Amino acid sequence: MDAKEFRQRGKEMVDYVADYIEGIEGRQVYPDVEPGYLRPLIPNTAPQEPETFEAIIKDVERIIMPGVTHWHSPYFFAYFPTASSYPAMLADMLCGAIGCIGFSWGSASEATLVALLAARTKAVRHLQATSPGLTQAMIMEKLVAYASDQAHSSVERAGLIGGVKLKAIPSDGKFVMRASALQEALERDKAEGLIPFFVVATLGTTSCCSFDNLLEVGPICHQESLWLHIDAAYAGSAFICPEFRPLLNGVEFADSFNFNPHKWLLVNFDCSAMWVKKRTDLTGAFKMDPTYLQHSHQDSGLITDYRHWQLPLGRRFRSLKMWFVFRLYGVKGLQAYIRKHVQLSHEFESLVQQDPRFEICAEVTLGLVCFRLRGSNKLNEALLEKINSARKIHLVPCHLRDQFVLRFAICSRTVESDHVRFAWEHIQGLATELLRA
Amino acid sequence: MDAKEFRQRGKEMVDYVADYIEGIEGRQVYPDVEPGYLRPLIPNTAPQEPETFEAIIKDVERIIMPGVTHWHSPYFFAYFPTASSYPAMLADMLCGAIGCIGFSWGSASEATLVALLAARTKAVRHLQATSPGLTQAMIMEKLVAYASDQAHSSVERAGLIGGVKLKAIPSDGKFVMRASALQEALERDKAEGLIPFFVVATLGTTSCCSFDNLLEVGPICHQESLWLHIDAAYAGSAFICPEFRPLLNGVEFADSFNFNPHKWLLVNFDCSAMWVKKRTDLTGAFKMDPTYLQHSHQDSGLITDYRHWQLPLGRRFRSLKMWFVFRLYGVKGLQAYIRKHVQLSHEFESLVQQDPRFEICAEVTLGLVCFRLRGSNKLNEALLEKINSARKIHLVPCHLRDQFVLRFAICSRTVESDHVRFAWEHIQGLATELLRA
Numbered sequence: 113m114d115a116k117e118f119r120q121r122g123k124e125m126v127d128y129v130a131d132y133i134e135g136i137e138g139r140q141v142y143p144d145v146e147p148g149y150l151r152p153l154i155p156n157t158a159p160q161e162p163e164t165f166e167a168i169i170k171d172v173e174r175i176i177m178p179g180v181t182h183w184h185s186p187y188f189f190a191y192f193p194t195a196s197s198y199p200a201m202l203a204d205m206l207c208g209a210i211g212c213i214g215f216s217w218g219s220a221s222e223a224t225l226v227a228l229l230a231a232r233t234k235a236v237r238h239l240q241a242t243s244p245g246l247t248q249a250m251i252m253e254k255l256v257a258y259a260s261d262q263a264h265s266s267v268e269r270a271g272l273i274g275g276v277k278l279k280a281i282p283s284d285g286k287f288v289m290r291a292s293a294l295q296e297a298l299e300r301d302k303a304e305g306l307i308p309f310f311v312v313a314t315l316g317t318t319s320c321c322s323f324d325n326l327l328e329v330g331p332i333c334h335q336e337s338l339w340l341h342i343d344a345a346y347a348g349s350a351f352i353c354p355e356f357r358p359l360l361n362g363v364e365f366a367d368s369f370n371f372n373p374h375k376w377l378l379v380n381f382d383c384s385a386m387w388v389k390k391r392t393d394l395t396g397a398f399k400m401d402p403t404y405l406q407h408s409h410q411d412s413g414l415i416t417d418y419r420h421w422q423l424p425l426g427r428r429f430r431s432l433k434m435w436f437v438f439r440l441y442g443v444k445g446l447q448a449y450i451r452k453h454v455q456l457s458h459e460f461e462s463l464v465q466q467d468p469r470f471e472i473c474a475e476v477t478l479g480l481v482c483f484r485l486r487g488s489n490k491l492n493e494a495l496l497e498k499i500n501s502a503r504k505i506h507l508v509p510c511h512l513r514d515q516f517v518l519r520f521a522i523c524s525r526t527v528e529s530d531h532v533r534f535a536w537e538h539i540q541g542l543a544t545e546l547l548r549a
Numbered sequence: 550m551d552a553k554e555f556r557q558r559g560k561e562m563v564d565y566v567a568d569y570i571e572g573i574e575g576r577q578v579y580p581d582v583e584p585g586y587l588r589p590l591i592p593n594t595a596p597q598e599p600e601t602f603e604a605i606i607k608d609v610e611r612i613i614m615p616g617v618t619h620w621h622s623p624y625f626f627a628y629f630p631t632a633s634s635y636p637a638m639l640a641d642m643l644c645g646a647i648g649c650i651g652f653s654w655g656s657a658s659e660a661t662l663v664a665l666l667a668a669r670t671k672a673v674r675h676l677q678a679t680s681p682g683l684t685q686a687m688i689m690e691k692l693v694a695y696a697s698d699q700a701h702s703s704v705e706r707a708g709l710i711g712g713v714k715l716k717a718i719p720s721d722g723k724f725v726m727r728a729s730a731l732q733e734a735l736e737r738d739k740a741e742g743l744i745p746f747f748v749v750a751t752l753g754t755t756s757c758c759s760f761d762n763l764l765e766v767g768p769i770c771h772q773e774s775l776w777l778h779i780d781a782a783y784a785g786s787a788f789i790c791p792e793f794r795p796l797l798n799g800v801e802f803a804d805s806f807n808f809n810p811h812k813w814l815l816v817n818f819d820c821s822a823m824w825v826k827k828r829t830d831l832t833g834a835f836k837m838d839p840t841y842l843q844h845s846h847q848d849s850g851l852i853t854d855y856r857h858w859q860l861p862l863g864r865r866f867r868s869l870k871m872w873f874v875f876r877l878y879g880v881k882g883l884q885a886y887i888r889k890h891v892q893l894s895h896e897f898e899s900l901v902q903q904d905p906r907f908e909i910c911a912e913v914t915l916g917l918v919c920f921r922l923r924g925s926n927k928l929n930e931a932l933l934e935k936i937n938s939a940r941k942i943h944l945v946p947c948h949l950r951d952q953f954v955l956r957f958a959i960c961s962r963t964v965e966s967d968h969v970r971f972a973w974e975h976i977q978g979l980a981t982e983l984l985r986a
Contacts, residue, residue, distance in 0.1 A: 115567045118635040122563030125642050129559070130552045132647075137963075142943040165639075172643065180647055181943070186964040189972060190945040193783075193890070193916070193960035197815040198555040201645045202602075203873035204817060205562050206609065207866045208638045210569075210617055229710055252712060253686030273666055275689060275712045318628075319840075346630075378634040380641060382865060403756075403948045428819060429644045436640035453630070479630070506579040506618065508627040511840045523630035526574075527623040535626060 113165070113440055121165050128169065129201065133184065141185040145178055158438040162445050168436060176432075208380050220345035221266035223370035223386045228257060228270045228310055230394045231339035231367070235309040252276060256301050257310035260289035260324055262317040264343060277306070287320050287474060287512065289313060291328035298336060310339045313366075315359060316347025319510035319519070320474035320482045323347070326362025334365050342369045345384075349376035350454070350478050353447045359477070367393070376453070376479070377446060378437050378525065383430045453479040453522040456532050460520055463536045469543060473512055479522035482512065485543060489516035498542045505535045550602070550877055558602050565606065566638065570621065578622040582615055595875040599882050605873060613869070645817050657782035658703035660807035660823045665694060665707045665747055667831045668776035668804070672746040689713060693738050694747035697726035697761055699754040701780060714743070724757050724911060724949065726750060728765035735773060747776045750803075752796060753784025756947035756956070757911035757919045760784070763799025771802050776830075779806045782821075786813035787891070787915050790884045796914070804830070813890070813916070814883060815874050815962065820867045890916040890959040893969050897957055900973045906980060910949055916959035919949065922980060926953035935979045942972045 113121065153175045182188060184196045236251050252275055259267045261280040271278030279301070281293045298308050311333050313324040326342070333340040342363065348371020350356040363369065370386045373379040388394050441449070457479045464470045464483045473482040484492045493516055496509050510517050520535070550558065590612045619625060621633045673688050689712055696704045698717040708715030716738070718730045735745050748770050750761040763779070770777040779800065785808020787793040800806065807823045810816040825831050878886070894916045901907045901920045910919040921929045930953055933946050947954050957972070 113635040115571045115635075118638070119563060119567045121635070121639055122566070122642070123560045125639050126556055126559030126563060129642060129645075130556050133963075134552045140940050142937060142940050144940055183647075184961055184963070185943075186961040186968040187942040187972065188960045189957045190943045190960070191956075191958060193813050193958065193962075195811050195813065195815045195820075196645075196817055196962055197874055197878070198550040198552075198558070199873040199877035200815060200817040200870040201555070201642065202558055202562050203870040204645045205559070205566060205638065205642055207869045208566075208633075208641045210620075210866060210869075232712075247690060248712065249686045249690030252689070253684060273710075275669075275685065374632050376630050376632065378632045378637060380633055380637040383632075403946055403953075429647060432644045432647075433637040433640040436636040437634055440636035441634070500579060503577050503579050503581055505624040506622075506627045509840055516840075519628075520626045521628060521630065523625045523627070524621055524623040525633055526621070531623040535624065 117165075124169070128172075133196075136182055136185050137187070139177075139182050139185065141182050141187040143179050143181060150175065150179060157443075159442045160444050162442040163439045165440065168439050219382055219384045220264070220343055220370050220372055221269065223368070223384060224264075224267055224312060224341060224343060225270040225273060226386070226394065227312075227339065227341040227368040227370075227388075228274045228276070230388075230396075231257075231310040231341075232274055232276060233396065234339065234393055235307065239307070251307070254305065254307040255309050256306045257312070258294065258297060258308065258338075259312035260287075260314060260317070262287050262289070262319055262322060263312055263314050264318050264345070267312050267343070276309075283322070283324075287317060287322035289324040289329060291325070291332060294329055294332055298332070308336060308338055310341065312341045312343055315342060315344035316350075316478060318346070320512055320517070321347065321476075321478055321480040322474060323359050323477070326360075326365065328362075330362040330365025339367045340365055342366045344369065344371040346372070346375050346480075347478055348385075349373065349446075350450050352377070352443065353450050356450075356478070373434060373437075376450065378441060378449060379430075379433045383433060449525075453527075456522045456527060456529065457481050457520070459529060460522075460532050460536060463533070467540060469547070473515065473517045481520040482510070482517045483520065484515065484517050485547075489514075491546070492516045492518065495539075495543055495546055498546060499539060502538070502542065504538050554602075561602075561606070565609075570633075573619055573622050574624070576614075576619050576622060578619050578624040580616050580618060587612065587616060594880075596879045597881050599879040600876045602877065605876050656819055656821045657701070657780055657807050657809055658706065660805070660821060661701075661704055661749060661778060661780055662707040662710055663823070663831065664749075664776065664778040664805040664807075664825075665711045665713070667825075667833075668694075668747040668778075669711055669713060670833060671776065671830055672744065676744070688744065691742065691744040692746050693743045694749070695731065695734060695745065695775075696749035697724075697751060697754070699724050699726070699756055699759060700749055700751050701755050701782070704749050704780070713747075720759070720761075724754060724759035726761040726766060728762070728769060731766055731769055735769070745773060745775055747778065749778045749780055752779060752781035753787075753915060755783070757949055757954070758784065758913075758915055758917040759911060760796050760914070763797075763802065765799075767799040767802025776804045777802055779803045781806065781808040783809070783812050783917075784915055785822075786810060786883075787887050789814070789880065790887050793887075793915070810871060810874075813887065815878060815886060816867075816870045820870055886962075890964075893959045893964060893966065894918050894957075896966060897959075897969050897973060900970070904977060906984070910952065910954045918957040919947070919954045920957065921952065921954050922984075926951075928983070929953045929955065932976075932980055932983055935983060936976060939975070939979065941975050 232252070232255060235255060236248050239251050240246055255276040257271050257276055257278045258281055259278065260283045262283050268278055279297060281289050281297055284290050294311070301308055311329065313326055313329050315323050330340060347359065351360055366389065368386065368388045370384060372384045374381040374383040457476055460481050461472060461476045464472055464481065469485055470483055471486050473484055485495055496507065496518055499505065499507055507518055507520060510519050669689070669692060672692060673685050676688050677683055692713040694708050694713055694715045695718050696715065697720045699720050705715055716734060718726050718734055721727050731748070738745055748766065750763055750766050752760050767777060784796065788797050803826065805823065805825045807821060809821045811818040811820040894913055897918050898909060898913045901909055901918065906922055907920055908923050910921055922932055933944060933955055936942065936944055944955055944957060947956050
């Protein structure tokens with residue numbers, strides 16, 4: 113869908129929305145479908161080829177609307193109100209278009225925290241079952257979680273919030289968490305009487321897009337009964353392409369897995385997808401059932417109450433965005449999108465390699481290139497400062513060990529080879545100025 | 550703004566969005582405004598009278614855009630990509646219109662959790678400073694949080710997640726948390742060597758919209774150095790009307806306060822607003838500063854990094870919705886909206902009172918009426934079952950002490966006296982059938 117079609121479809125959608133709201137009184141306020149009604153109405157897989165907008169909007173009435181509780185019907189007197197107004201909807205359209213991420217990028221953070229809390233609950237219950245004299249606090253004091261020294265800051269934060277120790281495992285020369293370093297930490301901590309319970313492995317680290325070695329780390333977690341959470345926030349989208357699936361090898365050892373379609377799969381922020389191997393491990397940690405939230409299907413096993421899976425009770429209807437995107441792009445369209453970004457990052461990589469003043473600092477696997485001027489951190493800090501104050505392009509840095517490194521991430525839906533080449537020539541020009549001064 | 554105007558403005562917005570995205574390459578990717586640039590450009594208060602849409606959209610370019618980092622510019626190579634596509638935007642429009650709340654209603658839950666975690670950190674640090682031998686686990690084992698037995702289930706959940714005890718304070722005959730019951734619990738727990746640290750007071754409880762007595766509870770919290778968090782998720786919106794402000798008396802004792810504009814202030818889900826008295830108490834609990842998130846203003850005190858205030862790192866640009874709503878309704882429009890809902894609930898209350906088969910179960914203050922048939926819980930469960938399976942209107946129940954009670958909440962933006970009367974006659978009819986059977 114291009115801008116021209118969006119102008120048309122957007123206006124149709126505006127009318128659809130206005131019709132929906134004007135006609136809401138005529139709709140049955142509460143659905144009479146049964147759990148599972150949706151399953152036979154939708155295919156088992158996303159379409160390979162893009163579908164038409166007409167097909168989707170027809171399905172909205174046929175498939176989606178019969179299952180909707182119309183919270184804005186004037187016959188809805190349940191719970192408390194949830195707001196709705198035309199101005200807010202207009203603003204949300206604009207908000208979606210701007211699509212900026214306030215201060216950072218994701219709620220993979222929440223997934224990590226939820227997994228850690230579930231693992232904590234599981235560990236506490238297990239230990240209390242075997243040693244009934246132990247209090248929760250006595251156990252929590254000894255629990256230790258682990259992640260690579262390249263893991264995202266949200267992992268450390270999850271440990272802090274969960275009130276447990278988090279230890280950083282030194283990654284290897286390629287910024288990968290390996291068996292030996294993890295095993296060493298586990299042995300040392302167990303010898304000190306601590307209780308390892310949780311490991312976060314990252315596929316596609318934030319700093320340099322390195323991949324922890326699941327085939328090594330997974331079996332250790334399995335053997336030691338540690339909860340293995342995989343944070344694939346960025347890289348997860350790439351696994352839609354068969355050629356990147358080997359990066360997932362070992363995923364079978366994971367207890368939980370998360371990636372953010374709102375990063376790299378064309379679904380606007382926010383939308384973070386999480387899988388767990390055993391759902392009761394999660395729901396057991398958070399379940400609360402006050403009268404006003406109980407419903408007739410809750411013990412049937414037929415439905416999935418996501419309120420037991422997450423921190424907030426409420427959630428937006430985010431799957432609608434995924435459904436539109438999967439259908440309108442098709443798997444092939446999404447694969448082509450990922451491949452184009454990866455190809456552009458390799459193009460940038462080869463431009464950097466042709467200039468002997470620069471070096472590549474980590475292997476380029478997906479859409480991120482880490483590079484720097486050969487020389488001091490100070491020099492590279494000055495280069496970044498020049499780049500960002502010129503305001504033609506925008507980059508952020510990272511530290512790889514003690515090196516200050518520039519990150520060039522392929523981001524925009526509309527970025528082309530021309531933009532990448534422009535960016536590189538611009539960086540080269542600023543580097544020349546800097547080295548001359 | 551009515552549906553007719555929305556059709557027009559919505560289509561203008563679609564064009565604005567398409568223009569924005571088509572022209573994004575021509576915009577400077579990273580803003581060069583200084584922290585605080587926005588302050589003098591916007592008024593100190595929301596407008597009393599509604600403004601026009603033209604005025605707002607003009608201000609989007611004048612006021613908002615100069616401060617935006619254009620995450621979807623093809624010159625943006627920072628962090629990782631954040632997704633954007635036309636299909637996702639279309640879906641989000643529909644999602645906004647449906648505005649259903651998956652399984653429940655709010656992220657006041659997150660606010661409570663964040664406040665509890667901040668209070669926990671503060672308590673642990675304070676005690677470790679005075680008794681350096683204490684470990685975090687030794688302290689956490691003794692920490693106790695308190696809330697009324699009428700508090701929302703998310704409060705109990707926050708205690709569970711935070712790994713601290715949460716005790717329910719028995720409310721009085723009007724479902725209000727009072728000084729005596731709280732004081733009693735505190736004395737008993739302190740005598741047992743426990744450490745009280747956190748109290749949640751609710752303004753507008755979920756079950757019956759009762760208001761904890763802040764003028765009694767506040768001074769106790771102050772005297773005992775307990776963090777007082779106020780959960781006004783639903784009722785908070787009503788405080789825009791001067792006549793409801795007395796319900797806030799004692800708010801000066803609060804350390805943190807939260808309400809959900811997405812419930813009752815016409816801002817579509819989700820949008821939850823939280824205040825803290827001392828921001829460093831929150832930010833101190835969560836702060837993480839990896840290189841890729843650092844920026845030049847972070848130690849200046851000039852800007853507020855909300856990533857230190859919340860659990861996820863990222864956040865949607867929700868304030869845009871509030872800004873549109875405040876301006877297009879004006880304070881007066883919002884006050885009129887609240888007052889109308891309150892008036893409708895009193896109308897329903899008086900209808901119930903005129904039928905001697907029914908009773909009102911709690912004082913009606915805002916938009917919620919708790920009522921039941923005089924008789925057994927079983928009878929009322931059967932009535933609710935009849936009401937909800939007829940699917941003409943939708944209600945949820947609650948328990949007040951051991952009574953099963955029906956909650957009639959005025960919810961919809963478009964609900965009128967006619968709908969309320971229809972609902973009442975429908976309920977009466979079903980009650981007649983039930984009592985005859």
